[in-house]
Amino acid sequence: MIRQFWIAYLTITRKEIMRFTRIWVQTIIPPVVMVALYFVIFGNLIGQRIGEMDGMTYVDFIMPGLVMMSIITNSYTNVVSSFYGAKYSRHIEEMQIAPVPDLVILLGFVSGGMVRGISVGIAVTLVSLLFTDFSIYNPFVVLLVALLTSCLFALAGLINAIFANSFDDITIIPTFVLTPLTYLGGIFYSIKLLPEFWQQVSLGNPILYMVNSFRYGFRGISDIDLSTAIAVILFFIVVLFATCLTLLARGTGIRQ
Amino acid sequence: MFALEIENLHKTYASGLEALKGIDLHVEQGDFFALLGPNGAGKSTCIGIISGLVNKTRGSVSIFGHSIDREFIVAKSLLGSVPQEFNFNTFEPVEEIVINQAGFYGVPARIARQETEHYLKQLGLWQHRRSQARRLSGGMKRRLMIARALIHKPRLLILDEPTAGVDIELRRTMWDFLDQINGQGTTIILTTHYLEEAERMCRNVAIIDDGEIIQNTSMKLLLKQLNSETFVLYLRDDLAQVPRLQRLDNIVQLDHHSIEVEVPDSCSINDLIHELDAQGIVVERLRNKVNRLEELFVKLTSKPDNSSAA
Ligand SMILES: Nc1ncnc2c1ncn2[C@@H]1O[C@H](COP(=O)(O)OP(=O)(O)OP(=O)(O)O)[C@@H](O)[C@H]1O
Ligand SMILES: [Mg+2]
Numbered sequence: 001m002i003r004q005f006w007i008a009y010l011t012i013t014r015k016e017i018m019r020f021t022r023i024w025v026q027t028i029i030p031p032v033v034m035v036a037l038y039f040v041i042f043g044n045l046i047g048q049r050i051g052e053m054d055g056m057t058y059v060d061f062i063m064p065g066l067v068m069m070s071i072i073t074n075s076y077t078n079v080v081s082s083f084y085g086a087k088y089s090r091h092i093e094e095m096q097i098a099p100v101p102d103l104v105i106l107l108g109f110v111s112g113g114m115v116r117g118i119s120v121g122i123a124v125t126l127v128s129l130l131f132t133d134f135s136i137y138n139p140f141v142v143l144l145v146a147l148l149t150s151c152l153f154a155l156a157g158l159i160n161a162i163f164a165n166s167f168d169d170i171t172i173i174p175t176f177v178l179t180p181l182t183y184l185g186g187i188f189y190s191i192k193l194l195p196e197f198w199q200q201v202s203l204g205n206p207i208l209y210m211v212n213s214f215r216y217g218f219r220g221i222s223d224i225d226l227s228t229a230i231a232v233i234l235f236f237i238v239v240l241f242a243t244c245l246t247l248l249a250r251g252t253g254i255r256q
Numbered sequence: 257m258f259a260l261e262i263e264n265l266h267k268t269y270a271s272g273l274e275a276l277k278g279i280d281l282h283v284e285q286g287d288f289f290a291l292l293g294p295n296g297a298g299k300s301t302c303i304g305i306i307s308g309l310v311n312k313t314r315g316s317v318s319i320f321g322h323s324i325d326r327e328f329i330v331a332k333s334l335l336g337s338v339p340q341e342f343n344f345n346t347f348e349p350v351e352e353i354v355i356n357q358a359g360f361y362g363v364p365a366r367i368a369r370q371e372t373e374h375y376l377k378q379l380g381l382w383q384h385r386r387s388q389a390r391r392l393s394g395g396m397k398r399r400l401m402i403a404r405a406l407i408h409k410p411r412l413l414i415l416d417e418p419t420a421g422v423d424i425e426l427r428r429t430m431w432d433f434l435d436q437i438n439g440q441g442t443t444i445i446l447t448t449h450y451l452e453e454a455e456r457m458c459r460n461v462a463i464i465d466d467g468e469i470i471q472n473t474s475m476k477l478l479l480k481q482l483n484s485e486t487f488v489l490y491l492r493d494d495l496a497q498v499p500r501l502q503r504l505d506n507i508v509q510l511d512h513h514s515i516e517v518e519v520p521d522s523c524s525i526n527d528l529i530h531e532l533d534a535q536g537i538v539v540e541r542l543r544n545k546v547n548r549l550e551e552l553f554v555k556l557t558s559k560p561d562n563s564s565a566a
Contacts, residue, residue, distance in 0.1 A: 001329070003362065004361070004362025005362065006362075007359055007362045007363070007364060007365075008359060008360050008361070008362055010359070011356055011359025011360055012359075012360075014359075015352075015356050018352075022347075085345075086345070089343070089345060089346065090341070090343035091343055091344050091345040093307075093309055093339065093343045094343070094344065094353075094356070094357055094360060094404075095360055096307075096308055096309055097307045097308055097309060097332065097335075097337055098332060098357070098360035098361050098408075099328065099329040099330075099331075099332040099333050099360075099361065099362075100360050101329075251311055255308075255309060255310060255311050256269055256270065256304075256310050256311065
């Protein structure tokens with residue numbers, strides 16, 4: 001039985017990876033090009049005028065945040081578009097009809113999203129080498145935060161897809177929730193630059209914790225305590241995971 | 257033990273529509289079973305519930321004695337299903353669709369490849385294995401879904417209108433193929449709108465109408481009830497009024513040149529022509545009113561013909 005589920009899990013994960021690699025021009029290239037532009041404009045052109053941030057060059061400061069942003073958007077987008085696509089063209093039924101427990105479906109889609117998020121993250125890191133020297137303070141923290149964050153947003157993408165009833169629904173949340181939270185999540189500035197009130201408000205933004213712990217992994221500097229950040233991320237993973245499982249068990253959006 | 261056992265199955269959709277109103281159905285192991293009924297009767301809903309694609313409102317379903325609720329892993333492993341509508345990822349290559357399906361059932365990759373080759377060859381899709389599914393013709397897509405449903409060697413195969421939109425030649429090869437599968441011991445349930453198909457292949461039959469089973473019998477007994485056939489007659493001359501015939505009272509005038517006559521088994525075509533001839537009515541051509549199944553439904557449900565079963 002375990003072996004049967006393991007094969008099913010690998011099949012879903014592989015299928016998910018094949019999906020985004022088959023259309024790599026749509027899935028891998030655009031985020032890499034976008035981040036390259038950020039590096040050119042903010043890192044080099046404007047960054048030189050900004051000077052130092054938290055004791056490092058501006059391009060070094062924004063680099064971890066840009067990688068994190070790519071991980072977040074790509075793990076989210078992968079799951080939301082793949083799962084919604086499967087729902088829309090009904091091939092989700094291929095899994096529903098088979099003896100695949102919801103947990104396996106969940107893990108398969110989430111793994112696919114994580115692989116996409118991390119792959120683009122690595123690609124973006126490679127691009128950053130054109131603009132700044134590579135340095136890493138604690139590779140273990142970098143890896144851990146990358147994995148946890150991609151997991152969290154893959155789960156969030158799945159929830160979005162489960163509730164989505166149209167292609168509009170799968171862009172509304174990314175546009176009006178995810179993007180603002182990411183941009184206000186301390187990628188481009190240290191929250192210490194903000195007035196006290198807005199610093200407090202920023203602490204309510206979960207993405208701040210991910211960006212800062214990730215920056216800590218690369219640079220050894222963070223606005224937020226590392227263990228607090230990890231705890232916050234884990235908390236969200238647990239909540240979203242439980243939500244996903246409940247929704248799948250109920251068949252919300254996929255079973256009448 | 258039955259291959260399929262359905263008890264008191266109810267389904268009310270979120271829209272409030274009651275698609276199944278308490279269905280009981282027992283299908284013997286090894287049977288070739290037809291589930292018939294007009295459009296919207298509830299056939300696909302019933303199959304959807306059996307396959308785990310639709311939540312039932314009430315009732316129980318077991319596959320070879322395994323409840324789809326309590327033992328869904330075993331129950332699902334025993335079932336293969338070909339849905340009415342295409343439901344594969346049209347951008348995936350044919351071969352991958354079938355191999356992946358095997359993977360969902362936990363079939364190891366090496367065996368999955370062998371089986372995929374076997375079924376794709378048998379269903380004439382091998383040369384298309386690398387094509388994206390959307391490039392297949394309608395008939396090929398149906399066969400792809402059959403290959404996909406068989407890949408884990410199910411003991412119960414359910415096909416929801418497998419021959420819809422399939423030409424007669426291909427339909428015959430499908431029939432032979434299904435006969436062969438059934439001969440090897442697989443229980444088969446199919447829905448169809450062609451009585452000829454059910455007649456040729458199925459031993460037992462249930463007719464569902466408006467969410468209720470109105471007949472559950474053997475094919476032979478069912479066909480006995482179809483003791484008349486309707487013909488359309490094309491006449492040479494304009495018809496002033498509907499002719500009165502001695503032994504036939506069910507005559508409808510369609511237009512000036514044609515009438516529809518229900519001919520019971522007790523009456524021969526010769527009798528009919530003689531009578532008309534005696535009244536000076538010349539029949540130029542005649543044809544069966546298509547779809548005897550439709551007639552059967554009309555008869556059984558004794559409602560006006562409001563379904564287009566084709
Ligand atoms: N998802 C749904 N939501 C609401 N009503 C539905 C849904 N699916 C089917 N129905 C309704 O349930 C009834 C039974 O539909 P079903 O598809 O089971 O019929 P069927 O016997 O398969 O018909 P056909 O021969 O046309 O395929 C119909 O009235 C249909 O409109
Ligand atoms: Mg149907």
